[in-house]
Amino acid sequence: MADNENLQILDEAKLQGDGHSMKDLVFNPATGEFDQVDKGRAPNTGTVVTDMTKDGFAA
Amino acid sequence: MIDNDRMNAEVAVFNFNRVPQNIYRFMDMGTSKPWLAIAARTNVGNTYTLRIELDKFPNEIPKVFVTRMLTTRSGAPMSGVSASMHTLSSENGRTRICHYGSQAWNPRVTLFKIYAKCRLWLEAYEGHRATGRDLDYWLKHQA
Numbered sequence: 001m002a003d004n005e006n007l008q009i010l011d012e013a014k015l016q017g018d019g020h021s022m023k024d025l026v027f028n029p030a031t032g033e034f035d036q037v038d039k040g041r042a043p044n045t046g047t048v049v050t051d052m053t054k055d056g057f058a059a
Numbered sequence: 060m061i062d063n064d065r066m067n068a069e070v071a072v073f074n075f076n077r078v079p080q081n082i083y084r085f086m087d088m089g090t091s092k093p094w095l096a097i098a099a100r101t102n103v104g105n106t107y108t109l110r111i112e113l114d115k116f117p118n119e120i121p122k123v124f125v126t127r128m129l130t131t132r133s134g135a136p137m138s139g140v141s142a143s144m145h146t147l148s149s150e151n152g153r154t155r156i157c158h159y160g161s162q163a164w165n166p167r168v169t170l171f172k173i174y175a176k177c178r179l180w181l182e183a184y185e186g187h188r189a190t191g192r193d194l195d196y197w198l199k200h201q202a
Contacts, residue, residue, distance in 0.1 A: 003189075006102050010186045010197040013179065017199040027175045029078040032100035034182060047076050052176050056201040057145040057194075058160030 017053040024050045061113040069170045099178045117166040124153035132191045143193035160201045
């Protein structure tokens, strides 16, 4: 159901949510995948969605 | 309810973000129960379909469902309200994702943002299935 890459992305998202990451989370809708780039660096493809990890989820 | 102008604006946002046009479809437009069907594929390649109900969008937070009942690592249906799993009460046998809260919601939030957020929820769901951790281990709660 998940592999190491999945858990790395999630752990990075957790760090981002806590404000402790030097990476940005990037969602590439064309491939449907999440990736990471160094913070402040524009991704080649995809959309930076780090704010979603900081804003959090309801309920 | 979503109107044609808003739908066209949402499609433009999808296009700008390079969302493939063949993974989503607006359904039952012009009725009292319009909704968006959109596919999501996780990083490990599992696919899900999301149902985003648009009858009160954009003025109210749209209900988002996975089009089937997901189960926890222990096999329990994810049918109820759970803060730690970021779910709300299911309807019609579909797990409901809790994404935006009322304090964070405004009518300018796009369907793309909702989609990306729910896509992240799916990634955390698969993390839960792999590790047993609740989703809020990775996905923080809104303040």
